[in-house]
Amino acid sequence: MSNLPNCPKCSSEYTYEDGTLFVCPECAHEWTAESEAESREDEKVIKDSNGNVLNDGDTVTVIKDLKVKGSSSVIKIGTKVKNIRLVDGDHDIDCKIDGFGAMKLKSEFVKKV
Numbered sequence: 343m344s345n346l347p348n349c350p351k352c353s354s355e356y357t358y359e360d361g362t363l364f365v366c367p368e369c370a371h372e373w374t375a376e377s378e379a380e381s382r383e384d385e386k387v388i389k390d391s392n393g394n395v396l397n398d399g400d401t402v403t404v405i406k407d408l409k410v411k412g413s414s415s416v417i418k419i420g421t422k423v424k425n426i427r428l429v430d431g432d433h434d435i436d437c438k439i440d441g442f443g444a445m446k447l448k449s450e451f452v453k454k455v
């Protein structure tokens with residue numbers, strides 16, 4: 343039934359949840375679900391067109407003109423995009439572009455500044 347993670351310290355499988363904490367009854371180690379999620383996220387690496395690893399909060403520029411779906415607007419090559427957020431999916435960058443609003447981009451069409 344339970345798919346709680348094993349204790350990262352002693353590998354006990356008797357972990358239980360206490361609010362937002364995971365608690366190990368055997369060694370009394372406590373940790374958060376967040377740190378658990380972070381270590382999982384580390385495994386997924388999103389890279390820009392040059393192979394540089396992208397992180398949340400990075401600033402990137404667009405390396406080719408991108409048509410905006412459902413409109414005649416084009417995001418011009420060289421457009422600076424600040425404070426990106428990495429997401430799952432085909433378009434793996436969530437961001438806001440001045441004059442366009444919230445957008446999703448593909449990491450292969452940007453490069454890190």
Ligand SMILES: [Zn+2]
Pocket residue numbers: 349350351352353354366367368369370371
């Ligand atoms: Zn433990």
